[in-house]
Amino acid sequence: MFRVIRKLPAVLVTLLFAATVLAENVSLLNVSYDVARDFYKDYNPLFQKHWKAVSGESIELKQSHAGSSKQVRAVADGLEADVVTMNQASDVDFLAEKGLVAKDYAKKFPTNASPYTSTMVFIVRKGNPKGLRDWSDVVKPGIQVILPHPKNTGNGRYTYLAAWGYALRQTGGNDRTAQDFVARLLKNAPLFAAGGRDATTTFMQRKIGDVLISFESEAELIAREFGKGEFEVVYPSLSILTEFPVAIVDRVVDKKGTRRQAQAYLDYLWSAAGQENAAQNYLRPRDPDLLRKYAAQFPAIKTFTVDEVFGGWAKASSAHFRDGASFDQIYQQK
Amino acid sequence: MPRPASGRRLLPGFGLSLGCTLVYLSLLILLPLAGLAFKASELSLAQWWAIATSERALASYRVTFGASLLAAMINAFFGLIVAWILVRYPFPGKRVVDSLVDLPFALPTAVAGITLATLYAGNGWIGRHLEPLGVKVAFTPLGIVVALTFIGLPFVVRTLQPVIEDIEPEIEEAAAMLGASRWQTFTRVLLPALFPALLTGFTLAFSRSIGEYGSVIFIAGNLPLISEITPLLIIAKLEQYDVVGATALAVVMLIISFVMLLAVNALQWWAASRLHRRSGSADERR
Amino acid sequence: MSGAAAVKRALAEPRWVRVLLLGVGLGFLFFFLALPLLAVFGEAFATGWTAYAKALDDPEALSAIGLTLSVALFVLPGNLVFGLAAAWAIAKFDFRGKSLLITLIDLPFAVSPVVVGLVFLLIFGAQGLFGPWLAAHEIKVVFALPGMIIVTMFITCPFVARELIPLMQAQGKEEEEAALSLGATGWQMFRRVTLPNIKWGLMYGVILANARAMGEFGAVSVVSGHIRGQTNTLPLHVEILYNEYNAVGAFASASVLALLALVTLLAKTIVEWRMRRETLMLKAELPPEKN
Numbered sequence: 001m002f003r004v005i006r007k008l009p010a011v012l013v014t015l016l017f018a019a020t021v022l023a024e025n026v027s028l029l030n031v032s033y034d035v036a037r038d039f040y041k042d043y044n045p046l047f048q049k050h051w052k053a054v055s056g057e058s059i060e061l062k063q064s065h066a067g068s069s070k071q072v073r074a075v076a077d078g079l080e081a082d083v084v085t086m087n088q089a090s091d092v093d094f095l096a097e098k099g100l101v102a103k104d105y106a107k108k109f110p111t112n113a114s115p116y117t118s119t120m121v122f123i124v125r126k127g128n129p130k131g132l133r134d135w136s137d138v139v140k141p142g143i144q145v146i147l148p149h150p151k152n153t154g155n156g157r158y159t160y161l162a163a164w165g166y167a168l169r170q171t172g173g174n175d176r177t178a179q180d181f182v183a184r185l186l187k188n189a190p191l192f193a194a195g196g197r198d199a200t201t202t203f204m205q206r207k208i209g210d211v212l213i214s215f216e217s218e219a220e221l222i223a224r225e226f227g228k229g230e231f232e233v234v235y236p237s238l239s240i241l242t243e244f245p246v247a248i249v250d251r252v253v254d255k256k257g258t259r260r261q262a263q264a265y266l267d268y269l270w271s272a273a274g275q276e277n278a279a280q281n282y283l284r285p286r287d288p289d290l291l292r293k294y295a296a297q298f299p300a301i302k303t304f305t306v307d308e309v310f311g312g313w314a315k316a317s318s319a320h321f322r323d324g325a326s327f328d329q330i331y332q333q334k
Numbered sequence: 335m336p337r338p339a340s341g342r343r344l345l346p347g348f349g350l351s352l353g354c355t356l357v358y359l360s361l362l363i364l365l366p367l368a369g370l371a372f373k374a375s376e377l378s379l380a381q382w383w384a385i386a387t388s389e390r391a392l393a394s395y396r397v398t399f400g401a402s403l404l405a406a407m408i409n410a411f412f413g414l415i416v417a418w419i420l421v422r423y424p425f426p427g428k429r430v431v432d433s434l435v436d437l438p439f440a441l442p443t444a445v446a447g448i449t450l451a452t453l454y455a456g457n458g459w460i461g462r463h464l465e466p467l468g469v470k471v472a473f474t475p476l477g478i479v480v481a482l483t484f485i486g487l488p489f490v491v492r493t494l495q496p497v498i499e500d501i502e503p504e505i506e507e508a509a510a511m512l513g514a515s516r517w518q519t520f521t522r523v524l525l526p527a528l529f530p531a532l533l534t535g536f537t538l539a540f541s542r543s544i545g546e547y548g549s550v551i552f553i554a555g556n557l558p559l560i561s562e563i564t565p566l567l568i569i570a571k572l573e574q575y576d577v578v579g580a581t582a583l584a585v586v587m588l589i590i591s592f593v594m595l596l597a598v599n600a601l602q603w604w605a606a607s608r609l610h611r612r613s614g615s616a617d618e619r620r
Numbered sequence: 621m622s623g624a625a626a627v628k629r630a631l632a633e634p635r636w637v638r639v640l641l642l643g644v645g646l647g648f649l650f651f652f653l654a655l656p657l658l659a660v661f662g663e664a665f666a667t668g669w670t671a672y673a674k675a676l677d678d679p680e681a682l683s684a685i686g687l688t689l690s691v692a693l694f695v696l697p698g699n700l701v702f703g704l705a706a707a708w709a710i711a712k713f714d715f716r717g718k719s720l721l722i723t724l725i726d727l728p729f730a731v732s733p734v735v736v737g738l739v740f741l742l743i744f745g746a747q748g749l750f751g752p753w754l755a756a757h758e759i760k761v762v763f764a765l766p767g768m769i770i771v772t773m774f775i776t777c778p779f780v781a782r783e784l785i786p787l788m789q790a791q792g793k794e795e796e797e798a799a800l801s802l803g804a805t806g807w808q809m810f811r812r813v814t815l816p817n818i819k820w821g822l823m824y825g826v827i828l829a830n831a832r833a834m835g836e837f838g839a840v841s842v843v844s845g846h847i848r849g850q851t852n853t854l855p856l857h858v859e860i861l862y863n864e865y866n867a868v869g870a871f872a873s874a875s876v877l878a879l880l881a882l883v884t885l886l887a888k889t890i891v892e893w894r895m896r897r898e899t900l901m902l903k904a905e906l907p908p909e910k911n
Contacts, residue, residue, distance in 0.1 A: 339843050344793075344800060345712050345793055345797065345800070346800075346806040346809075347708060347806055347810075348709060348712075350705070351704075351705040351708040351709040351854065352707035352709040352715070354701070354706075355702065355704065355705050355706040355709055355710075355721070358698075358702045358705075358706075358777075359706075359721075359724055359725065359777075362728060362770075362773055362774055362777060363724060363728060363774065364741060364779065365743075366739040366740060366742075366774065367731075367739065369728070369739055369742045369749060370735070370738075370739045370750075372742075373742050387844050392622070392869065398785040399665075412644070412645065412648040415641050415644055415645040415648070416645040416648065416649060417645070417777055418641065418645070418742075419641055419642050419645045420645075423638060423641070423642060424646035425642060425646075429889055430716070431649060432885070433882050433885035433886070434653045434654065434657065435649075435653070436827060436828060436831045436881050436884075436885065437653055437656075437657060437881065438653070439799035439828060439831035439832040439835050439853070439881065440831040440834060440835045440877050440880065440881030440882075441656075441660070441874060441877060441878055442833055442835055442837045442854075442859065442877065443733075443835070443838065443855075443873070443876060444855075444858065444859050444862070445660060445836050445855075445858055445862075445870070445874040446656065448862070449656045449659045449660055449663075450656060452659060453655055453656060453659055459655060460651065460655065462811050462868060478685075480652075482643075483652060484652055484653075484656065487652060487720045488651070488828060489832045489881065492783065492824045492828055493782070493783060493786060495820075495824060496783070496787045496820045496824060497786055497787055497790055497817075499820055500787065500790060500791065505889060506631055510631050516631075516632070516634070517635075527790065530648050530786045530790070530872055531786040531790070531838070533786075534782060534785070534786045537642070537726060538729060538782060538877070541726055541727075541729040541731045542730070543623065544730045544732075545729065545730050545731050545732035545733060545735070546733075547732050547733060547734055547838055548733070548837050548838050549820070560797075564732075565674060565732040565734060565735070566730065568734060568735060569734060572734075572738070577738070577742075580735075580738065581738070581742075584731075584735040584738070586780065586838075587730070587731075587732065587735075588650050588727075588730070588731060591727070591730035591731075592727060592730075595723045595726045595727065595730065596719060596720065598723045599719040599723050599726070600719040602719075603718060605723075606874070611808055
């Protein structure tokens with residue numbers, strides 16, 4: 001009995017610090033967004049093999065996935081990520097602002113530090129009964145649009161900006177017409193889903209709405225869960241190019257001495273194997289040859305980037321999503 | 335061992351137990367909440383007021399507190415019945431039913447929200463039958479009430495259960511002997527005895543509902559001014575990295591909840607001490 | 621004779637009332653509890669047993685289960701001691717500011733879990749009050765087990781106390797005072813009189829706190845860091861699986877949480893049953909009481 005009691009503190013301490021003890025051999029923590037798991041589940045073994053071959057070192061790769069901005073807040077608050085792989089530049093910008101990531105992180109890697117891209121597309125019911133072809137169809141009265149919360153979720157923000165950019169690029173388009181256009185879109189939303197996945201469930205399982213606006217890459221996940229014949233993907237005439245920036249967290253790699261590994265880990269995303277893996281996970285690879293190879297999977301679509309239309313995420317956020325910005329204005333006019 | 339014959343504090347352990355309580359509360363609750371207030375104090379009072387009374391914030395308080403109140407009342411009414419039948423009536427499968435009551439706590443809130451939304455959506459098991467009647471639950475404020483009722487359900491039942499188990503049969507027998515009908519016994523004898531616990535359960539269910547986020551967002555619809563709860567606005571601010579603005583709203587919620595809880599608790603102690611005084615004088619008469 | 625019948629009538633509800641109450645109570649539970657639970661298990665078994673078993677036989681799921689249990693293991697003792705102390709002070713003594721104290725105990729319920737997580741980040745996070753000091757001393761609080769334990773303690777703090785207060789209040793203090801006047805020490809009084817009186821309330825409190833501790837998502841999610849196989853609790857695991865379009869895995873894990881909560885109740889039922897048997901045996905030995 002006494003022996004047990006004497007051992008108890010030791011057991012507790014061991015339990016408490018088991019996590020830190022585990023981190024003894026070389027390991028990287030990749031803090032990432034929600035649906036990137038499949039991508040990195042395939043990518044990590046590829047890199048481990050590659051790294052063993054070039055350096056002879058075995059490396060442990062740990063993953064953390066959750067909502068994108070929640071994740072970077074955690075990194076800023078002390079979650080020891082060696083690298084961050086996000087789905088929105090504003091998230092990495094936040095870390096740059098806090099001094100954890102180089103200010104010019106987008107220049108540290110090719111193609112705007114985004115190894116792959118995607119775009120926002122329409123997912124409609126089988127046979128496209130409402131004949132929805134473009135954004136202008138989706139904002140017509142009587143059409144029900146399902147999208148995640150435009151202020152609180154990455155998908156929602158991309159959808160909002162995609163519609164705004166589309167309206168802006170129409171003849172005679174300006175901020176005023178764009179705001180009206182987006183207001184019509186939001187009016188067609190019977191609800192704002194809690195997240196991308198919740199929007200899908202609402203559309204596919206609860207059969208609410210005529211069109212779901214989502215990432216192209218998520219259409220494949222939807223097919224896996226609900227069956228391919230259940231819906232159709234419609235590509236609008238113009239959409240937004242969604243970039244997925246990656247960065248090294250300087251403060252952490254310098255402390256842990258893992259910069260070399262972290263650099264190699266992210267570099268390898270642009271390798272042939274890394275790019276192929278993106279394509280297989282329905283993310284558009286940056287390599288043009290590979291994009292051609294997978295042309296059936298990735299139909300050509302005209303896109304614009306956040307930088308081109310909105311002058312970067314910082315400006316887009318303050319013009320549209322901050323308190324009192326365009327999203328709030330749409331609801332306060334009424 | 336000499337004891338004060340007429341001391342009011344005959345029982346031991348007052349200092350120790352109160353001391354423990356205060357230390358634990360200060361470290362775990364007061365200190366962190368003070369940190370919250372400290373962070374919110376980065377705003378000037380005028381800025382704070384502007385955030386706290388913006389049109390959407392005001393609408394969200396109405397939704398949050400209104401739905402919570404309604405859900406807590408539903409829970410108080412049905413919870414009393416459930417606790418009563420679980421303690422007093424024998425029926426097959428009672429153990430299973432009893433164990434189900436804690437489920438809302440164990441199920442992650444998101445799962446609860448997703449499941450309830452699926453059940454109450456137009457094509458769900460329950461929504462299918464409500465829709466023809468013109469009742470829409472999922473993605474309306476009514477959906478919020480449903481989610482909060484689910485979340486708060488165990489409180490009333492579990493606070494009442496031990497108290498009902500503890501009622502001495504003699505009390506009811508005495509009332510019956512004195513010629514009271516069952517209804518009189520219930521309203522005059524049982525209900526007053528149960529009232530403190532009922533109010534406790536109500537308060538707990540209510541306060542739990544105010545803060546609830548995880549389940550509500552899946553069934554609420556989250557439309558600004560209509561079905562947006564205050565915790566959602568807090569998240570919206572965090573998503574824009576506006577931590578100070580988020581704490582401002584959090585402090586507002588905290589103050590409102592605190593005042594409401596204090597009022598209910600004061601009321602309860604007043605009621606309890608009145609009851610105690612009455613039974614005390616009855617003791618003297620006896 | 622008619623007097624006895626009236627007394628009997630006054631001791632129990634009429635038959636139609638019983639039926640009505642049973643119907644209403646069970647109907648309420650059916651719609652609000654049983655159906656959601658059925659739906660969860662329905663989703664979990666949507667593609668059959670093997671998919672269910674496979675979803676759980678996953679190192680990440682297993683580590684999440686282990687982590688969830690160990691958080692609960694750390695949280696409950698603190699809760700128990702605090703709950704007993706608070707209930708004793710509040711229910712048995714009169715002092716000023718009692719309502720205020722109870723309100724403070726209630727407060728954790730009213731604070732949105734997300735805010736709870738945020739609050740602890742403001743204190744222990746790298747940009748927080750103690751963050752730099754903790755970092756300098758290589759002490760990890762947030763994004764590690766200690767942080768998850770602390771927020772869960774905050775969330776579950778009121779349960780035991782709140783369960784015990786109305787019960788102890790209803791019981792009054794005569795029994796304890798009687799024990800003391802018969803010469804019992806404080807500890808003896810507590811063990812022989814108080815504890816047996818409050819055991820059910822205490823048990824309900826612990827069961828509720830345990831269920832809540834295992835099911836908590838919002839606050840833990842903020843301070844966990846979501847590192848797979850390391851700081852992911854079961855509710856977080858559920859959420860992530862769901863977001864990754866793995867509904868079977870998500871609902872299977874959720875069903876495990878529901879089952880874990882039921883295990884504590886099973887324990888309660890067994891204890892209850894054994895105690896009842898003991899009292900029955902005791903009664904059999906004693907001469908029947910005169911009514």
